[in-house]
Amino acid sequence: MTSTGAAVAATPAAAPTGGASEDDGARHPSVPGAPPGSSRWRQRLEIALFVTPALTLMAMFVVWPVVSAVRMSFFRWKGFGPMDDFVGLRNYEQVLTDTVFRDAVVHNLTIVGLSIAVQLPLGLLLAVLLNRRIRGRGLLRTIVFVPYVLAEVIAGVVWFQLLQPRSGLIEEILTTVGITPPDQGFLGTPDLALWTVFVVLTWKYLGLAVLLFLAGLQGVPDELYEAAQLDGASWWQTQRSVALPLLGPTIRTWAFLSMIGSLQLFDMVWILTGGGPANATTTMATYLVSQGTQRGNYGIAGAASVVLFVVAFVMALLYQVLVLRRDTADQR
Amino acid sequence: MAKRTRSAALAVLCVGVLTAAGACGGGDDSSSGGDANTITWWHNSNNEPGKGYYEQVAKDFEADNPGVDVKVTAMAHQDMVDKLAAGFQSGDVPDVYMERGGGELADHVEAGLTRDLTEDASEEIAKIAEGSLAGWQVDGKTYAIPYSVGVDGFWYNKDYFEQAGIEKTPETMSELVDVIDQLKDVGADWAPISVGAGDKWPAAHYWYFSAVRACSKDVLDASMESMDFSDPCFLRAGETVEQVIETEPFNPGFLTTPGQEGASSASGLLATGKVAMELQGHWEPGVMQGLTDDGKGLGERTGWFPFPQVEGGGGDPAGQLGGGDAWAVAETAPDVAVDFVKYLFSDEVQQGFAENDMGLPTNPAAIDSLSDPALADLVQVRDEAAYVALFFDTLFGPSVGGAMNDAIALQFAGQASAQDVVDATQQAADQEK
Numbered sequence: 001m002t003s004t005g006a007a008v009a010a011t012p013a014a015a016p017t018g019g020a021s022e023d024d025g026a027r028h029p030s031v032p033g034a035p036p037g038s039s040r041w042r043q044r045l046e047i048a049l050f051v052t053p054a055l056t057l058m059a060m061f062v063v064w065p066v067v068s069a070v071r072m073s074f075f076r077w078k079g080f081g082p083m084d085d086f087v088g089l090r091n092y093e094q095v096l097t098d099t100v101f102r103d104a105v106v107h108n109l110t111i112v113g114l115s116i117a118v119q120l121p122l123g124l125l126l127a128v129l130l131n132r133r134i135r136g137r138g139l140l141r142t143i144v145f146v147p148y149v150l151a152e153v154i155a156g157v158v159w160f161q162l163l164q165p166r167s168g169l170i171e172e173i174l175t176t177v178g179i180t181p182p183d184q185g186f187l188g189t190p191d192l193a194l195w196t197v198f199v200v201l202t203w204k205y206l207g208l209a210v211l212l213f214l215a216g217l218q219g220v221p222d223e224l225y226e227a228a229q230l231d232g233a234s235w236w237q238t239q240r241s242v243a244l245p246l247l248g249p250t251i252r253t254w255a256f257l258s259m260i261g262s263l264q265l266f267d268m269v270w271i272l273t274g275g276g277p278a279n280a281t282t283t284m285a286t287y288l289v290s291q292g293t294q295r296g297n298y299g300i301a302g303a304a305s306v307v308l309f310v311v312a313f314v315m316a317l318l319y320q321v322l323v324l325r326r327d328t329a330d331q332r
Numbered sequence: 333m334a335k336r337t338r339s340a341a342l343a344v345l346c347v348g349v350l351t352a353a354g355a356c357g358g359g360d361d362s363s364s365g366g367d368a369n370t371i372t373w374w375h376n377s378n379n380e381p382g383k384g385y386y387e388q389v390a391k392d393f394e395a396d397n398p399g400v401d402v403k404v405t406a407m408a409h410q411d412m413v414d415k416l417a418a419g420f421q422s423g424d425v426p427d428v429y430m431e432r433g434g435g436e437l438a439d440h441v442e443a444g445l446t447r448d449l450t451e452d453a454s455e456e457i458a459k460i461a462e463g464s465l466a467g468w469q470v471d472g473k474t475y476a477i478p479y480s481v482g483v484d485g486f487w488y489n490k491d492y493f494e495q496a497g498i499e500k501t502p503e504t505m506s507e508l509v510d511v512i513d514q515l516k517d518v519g520a521d522w523a524p525i526s527v528g529a530g531d532k533w534p535a536a537h538y539w540y541f542s543a544v545r546a547c548s549k550d551v552l553d554a555s556m557e558s559m560d561f562s563d564p565c566f567l568r569a570g571e572t573v574e575q576v577i578e579t580e581p582f583n584p585g586f587l588t589t590p591g592q593e594g595a596s597s598a599s600g601l602l603a604t605g606k607v608a609m610e611l612q613g614h615w616e617p618g619v620m621q622g623l624t625d626d627g628k629g630l631g632e633r634t635g636w637f638p639f640p641q642v643e644g645g646g647g648d649p650a651g652q653l654g655g656g657d658a659w660a661v662a663e664t665a666p667d668v669a670v671d672f673v674k675y676l677f678s679d680e681v682q683q684g685f686a687e688n689d690m691g692l693p694t695n696p697a698a699i700d701s702l703s704d705p706a707l708a709d710l711v712q713v714r715d716e717a718a719y720v721a722l723f724f725d726t727l728f729g730p731s732v733g734g735a736m737n738d739a740i741a742l743q744f745a746g747q748a749s750a751q752d753v754v755d756a757t758q759q760a761a762d763q764e765k
């Protein structure tokens with residue numbers, strides 16, 4: 001949608017504004033710089049023609065669901081029959097005081113934090129290593145990237161089987177090397193479940209980080225490396241002082257994607273634990289699915305989805321203003 | 333000029349939004365089925381022999397009623413439930429569909445979605461045992477015809493019970509605890525009980541049945557009416573569950589074990605000899621058959637015993653917990669759909685239903701056609717039951733039932749007391765009032 005938005009914004013800017021009011025402009029084509037009436041209409045028609053399909057799709061699949069979720073959040077509604085039991089802000093009160101939902105927010109934020117704290121250094125390390133001219137580099141890159149290509153549900157089911165207590169491959173391996181796995185398995189122990197989910201998520205999404213960082217590294221001109229080498233910098237020094245700073249915009253973009261993904265986390269958790277055990281891995285998205293489609297509390301689910309929207313929106317906005325602005329400012 | 337362009341763009345946007353809104357909201361007035369001679373029918377027998385059998389049933393009905401067209405759609409159970417939920421939202425409900433009864437049905441009735449069959453199908457209704465029918469009645473009127481009703485109980489592996497030297501299945505809770513200890517002594521690579529606490533409802537069945545044992549029928553009926561769970565017997569139910577949990581009888585990782593999907597689910601563990609028993613509904617043999625390569629499940633080794641008595645409980649010893657499926661007719665359906673439902677309940681169709689092991693028929697004429705001996709035991713218990721209380725999550729509806737199941741799952745994880753379960757249930761019930 002960004003490209004469409006830019007097109008709409010660009011058109012009025014390109015048209016001369018002058019001091020003329022809209023009616024003047026239409027009736028007096030002699031206003032300096034204004035195009036003749038027919039071409040103006042053509043221009044409008046063109047805009048309408050090009051923008052309408054995209055806007056219609058967006059209205060149907062983005063705006064309308066958002067509006068109806070907001071509407072739903074003010075009612076108590078079981079999913080059928082007339083929506084007429086207006087409860088004001090009670091659904092919001094219930095969501096925000098529900099410890100399960102508050103825990104879910106904490107889990108989401110934990111995943112956001114952990115992702116950046118663990119996947120960023122790990123991804124950078126792998127990208128820097130895979131950027132060197134080594135044998136089988138293409139193969140190694142593919143291996144790192146494969147989990148990301150795998151469908152999330154399939155990866156989830158595979159890991160669910162690998163992590164089965166007693167019979168799963170992972171416990172067998174651990175037992176062979178002398179580590180005693182937890183009695184209820186990694187996913188069945190409330191204290192370990194969220195960490196286990198995070199490990200699987202890291203396995204799944206590290207490939208994307210590596211891919212993006214590698215692409216970023218390709219953009220670092222060779223001359224800079226050469227210059228650094230001539231100055232006697234070691235390989236590590238070159239990476240730290242030359243490559244890393246130039247990778248800044250890529251890292252910031254990746255962190256943004258990672259943050260949004262972590263806030264909306266659903267599939268992997270749903271497959272691996274369903275939010276359990278004992279609500280140890282609920283996320284905002286699993287909460288709203290279990291309240292909405294499973295329990296028929298569509299009002300509460302609506303309120304939870306609005307809260308999720310607001311949290312994601314505010315975080316995205318803050319990130320844009322505080323972090324990404326450096327990158328966009330550079331371009332101007 | 334710039335303003336003009338912008339307002340033109342805004343107008344376009346508005347038109348787009350309105351078109352979309354119209355497209356989204358426009359589904360309300362479309363009625364299901366179409367003409368008076370077309371019946372749409374959704375069912376969940378999507379495997380053979382059930383699928384083929386139902387196709388034949390539809391064809392037979394068409395042959396007997398010239399001009400009538402029955403459109404059959406078979407889907408997996410969960411798909412059907414999800415599609416029905418979407419159908420109820422948009423008003424596009426199939427003419428003949430499955431109702432699980434209880435609070436869910438009461439909601440549909442209240443919203444004017446389900447047809448009253450009391451008069452139209454009075455003959456059929458008269459044949460069904462009262463205990464089996466109650467779940468589909470609202471204010472004394474019957475809204476669906478139950479065609480398969482079963483009771484919950486323990487499915488067990490006869491070989492393992494024999495290995496442990498258990499000669500008699502447990503009849504009281506303390507006997508159950510003894511049996512668990514005996515099984516633990518011999519079972520080196522299997523656990524006494526599997527439970528799919530990851531799905532929550534399989535764990536919740538322990539609490540439901542303990543409540544049926546601890547509470548008298550009067551108390552249960554009153555609490556359903558008033559949504560009041562303050563009677564001490566509900567606390568007693570939680571304490572009974574606690575008693576079982578304390579023996580640590582469950583399969584490793586039971587807190588995230590699914591109920592029925594895959595070999596590592598609770599049913600799969602019983603079918604593949606990883607546990608000795610499981611508390612489940614009457615559908616268990618069919619589920620286990622689907623989870624083993626040879627399609628036989630536990631086969632000859634399958635045994636069944638009813639839920640043990642709670643010592644000193646106020647419940648009728650012959651009271652049972654169960655559930656089932658019923659055919660309902662949508663309010664928008666043509667009249668011929670009612671005839672079709674009556675045909676589905678006929679002696680002939682129910683006998684075929686029993687012969688194909690598709691469920692536990694409620695038509696007395698079809699009981700003798702059941703081929704599985706374990707199911708025949710179960711039907712006997714069902715028909716001798718003083719009453720069959722519907723699974724509580726169905727009975728109280730998804731909202732209260734869901735809160736109840738969540739709290740019970742927490743209890744299984746050792747993070748909620750018997751009192752917490754009652755409190756959470758009461759809190760959800762208060763919001764329904």
